Amino acid sequence: MLGSIPTTFFFLKPMTSLNLIKIAKMAGVSRSTVSRVINDHPNVSEGVRERVQRIIHDTGFQPNLSARSLRSRRSNIIGLVLPQTMDTLFSDPYFPVLTQGIARACNDYKKTLALFIEGSDKDIGQRVTQEGLLDGFVVQSVKLQESFSKKILNSNIPFVFIGRPDDPRHSFIDVDNIKGGKLAVQHLLNLGYQKIAHITGDLDTNAGKDRLLGYQMVMQELTPGFDENLVCMGDFLEESAYKVVPSLIQKGVDAIFVASDQMARGAIRGLADLGLRVPEDVGIIGFDDLSPAVSANPMLTTIHQPVREFGYKAVEMLLEKLENEDAQAQQVIMDVELIIRDSCGAKQRFIEVERH
Amino acid sequence: MLGSIPTTFFFLKPMTSLNLIKIAKMAGVSRSTVSRVINDHPNVSEGVRERVQRIIHDTGFQPNLSARSLRSRRSNIIGLVLPQTMDTLFSDPYFPVLTQGIARACNDYKKTLALFIEGSDKDIGQRVTQEGLLDGFVVQSVKLQESFSKKILNSNIPFVFIGRPDDPRHSFIDVDNIKGGKLAVQHLLNLGYQKIAHITGDLDTNAGKDRLLGYQMVMQELTPGFDENLVCMGDFLEESAYKVVPSLIQKGVDAIFVASDQMARGAIRGLADLGLRVPEDVGIIGFDDLSPAVSANPMLTTIHQPVREFGYKAVEMLLEKLENEDAQAQQVIMDVELIIRDSCGAKQRFIEVERH
DNA sequence: TTGTACGCGTTATCAT
DNA sequence: ATGATAACGCGTACAA
Numbered sequence A, B: 001m002l003g004s005i006p007t008t009f010f011f012l013k014p015m016t017s018l019n020l021i022k023i024a025k026m027a028g029v030s031r032s033t034v035s036r037v038i039n040d041h042p043n044v045s046e047g048v049r050e051r052v053q054r055i056i057h058d059t060g061f062q063p064n065l066s067a068r069s070l071r072s073r074r075s076n077i078i079g080l081v082l083p084q085t086m087d088t089l090f091s092d093p094y095f096p097v098l099t100q101g102i103a104r105a106c107n108d109y110k111k112t113l114a115l116f117i118e119g120s121d122k123d124i125g126q127r128v129t130q131e132g133l134l135d136g137f138v139v140q141s142v143k144l145q146e147s148f149s150k151k152i153l154n155s156n157i158p159f160v161f162i163g164r165p166d167d168p169r170h171s172f173i174d175v176d177n178i179k180g181g182k183l184a185v186q187h188l189l190n191l192g193y194q195k196i197a198h199i200t201g202d203l204d205t206n207a208g209k210d211r212l213l214g215y216q217m218v219m220q221e222l223t224p225g226f227d228e229n230l231v232c233m234g235d236f237l238e239e240s241a242y243k244v245v246p247s248l249i250q251k252g253v254d255a256i257f258v259a260s261d262q263m264a265r266g267a268i269r270g271l272a273d274l275g276l277r278v279p280e281d282v283g284i285i286g287f288d289d290l291s292p293a294v295s296a297n298p299m300l301t302t303i304h305q306p307v308r309e310f311g312y313k314a315v316e317m318l319l320e321k322l323e324n325e326d327a328q329a330q331q332v333i334m335d336v337e338l339i340i341r342d343s344c345g346a347k348q349r350f351i352e353v354e355r356h
Numbered sequence C: 001t002t003g004t005a006c007g008c009g010t011t012a013t014c015a016t
Numbered sequence D: 001a002t003g004a005t006a007a008c009g010c011g012t013a014c015a016a
Helices: A020-027 A031-038 A046-059 A065-072 A094-108 A124-129 A146-154 A177-190 A206-222 A238-250 A261-273 A307-323 A346-355 B020-027 B031-038 B046-059 B065-072 B094-108 B124-129 B146-154 B177-190 B206-222 B238-250 B261-273 B307-323 B346-355
Strands: A077-082 A112-117 A136-140 A159-162 A172-175 A196-199 A255-258 A283-288 A301-304 A331-334 A337-339 B077-082 B112-117 B136-140 B159-162 B172-175 B196-199 B255-258 B283-288 B301-304 B331-334 B337-339
Touching: A020 A031, A020 A046, A031 A046, A065 B065, A077 A094, A077 A124, A077 A307, A094 A112, A094 A136, A094 A307, A094 B094, A094 B112, A112 A124, A112 B094, A124 A146, A136 A307, A159 A307, A172 A177, A172 A307, A177 A196, A177 A206, A177 A255, A177 A283, A177 A301, A177 A337, A196 A206, A196 A238, A238 A261, A255 A261, A261 A283, A307 A331, B020 B031, B020 B046, B031 B046, B077 B094, B077 B124, B077 B307, B094 B112, B094 B136, B094 B307, B112 B124, B124 B146, B136 B307, B159 B307, B172 B177, B172 B307, B177 B196, B177 B206, B177 B255, B177 B283, B177 B301, B177 B337, B196 B206, B196 B238, B238 B261, B255 B261, B261 B283, B307 B331
Parallel strands: A077 A112, A077 A136, A136 A159, A159 A172, A172 A331, A196 A255, A255 A283, A283 A301, B077 B112, B077 B136, B136 B159, B159 B172, B172 B331, B196 B255, B255 B283, B283 B301
Antiparallel strands: A112 B112, A301 A337, B301 B337
């Protein structure tokens, strides 16, 4: 019975997969000529070029990428490695925006973006350095696993860090976190706050360390008898800030520089639980300026970092490296900016500031 | 002068890229045998297998993926297509979580995930259907571009929709949005609210339509003289809800079912601007239950949809399709759940409900 | 300007 | 169980 299946069956799966040879035959030229047309080589006569292009267009032919990358040793795929634990990864709006910038650059430069998220399996280093898969990759440089670092350093596939890595000889792009910390504290001091606390980011990251450093530098310089107890540990996530608020209030702080907008929201929630309002009772400045975290109630004053832009730039750095593999490692530091909204109380305190 | 470049130059680029032949020579066997070992073919004697595996391990050899997929016609890369405009994409926590579920499945099944975000360039359909790049892809089915739909339907590369597409003959996975809408409204009615409004999602999407439908069904059945004017248009994003709050308050509503948590936050902010508190003055229920949107102040009562899980499941459906290309299209609807927190006022109104 | 021929590294078929 | 050999589709040096 099965044997009675009509032969029209074969028409269902066309399996017509086109290739250079078929196009060449249709155009009455050789395979090489078609290849040259596709790759925009100069030495093709105008008539032939047009004829071939017409056929390619009409048939919808697209060259096989596997074959192409096997031969040319270029896959035109670049990787994005996010080596953080999956649970915290996407509750932080930083990563989506970063990914967006990177994806946009890949679109613009006609690259395919492969996404690697370190999960339960530890062989992400294997996958990323696997031959013939990626031309290079961009890697978020927080909490890199030892085995992963070793793997990528031993391979000769180019990569660019996002965020300053521990070994600063590698190419990386980052924002000026120290300046960001300074800007925040200076603004609070300008507004007349007396006792300014800091809830840190994850101090295993350079971003967390540097934001703290900026805070400390300004506090030590401008506030006599600066008390290190005004610093509380956080981890960039909301809950960590929520928890430490009561202890800070007990110390009598009137403003807090919080190392991420997520945590700023946690802090505001913690203050609300204590019946305290922002900015009337306590002034708050966050860090990141990423939607939707800033549109809390009240709107957050924060330090803007151009995440989307440096995701884009990271790809460009990588592509440069691919063009010229012997180029020097490149380090780029992007600027940050104070964005004044409601949570710092600038509007209420403006007149007071004017007096100085 | 150039001719005087020392020949040691050649040593700089080791170009030692291993391949089957080199491994074969080291092991004293043929290329085929090495290939068999790598692919776990049964017909290899134990001694040879161990010897070859040892060399592979010691050298760190990994087969070239381009060559492999050229020959086997399997790239082991699957695509994720997010065909929304880039600006709104990542301000919605839905997409990061979805991506996370998909990435996890790709890890588990040893697939590489390629991310395609529809940007300014319109040739995403070209890229996705390009031969030899993807084995298949998963596509978020909101607002598909005409040209894109045509492209993927004409190609014979398998795909699975996330969210019910307009043509329900395709494989897709979705949640029961109608039930979600019903659950929300029923809960508000149970709590004794009298005038329940709805701020819709983007009504160009089936999710937006279905949540509205669930609302309408319950309201028409259980509230006599249901007023269609209680429905306001939104687009899933915060700002759209923020704007319509005043008009709803004028109509005297005492509760709002909002079609996304993002919008729920916008609504709460809008109410705060009018001096109204949630849930004391107005009860709110959202939809999504995605961190961090739910940890607003107050914590959101909302409809939970298992976004991470259905991202994962979508990949599994795609992989099944790859195994068995002639299989029937598959449609999967996942369940939703009411999560009671603070914004609906259940705690305050509990006793009142008990009386009934 | 165009065509011929070889090789990229792998898997699969066919011998042995 | 193992090895020789033929594809897979493409790019390019070289020849014409």
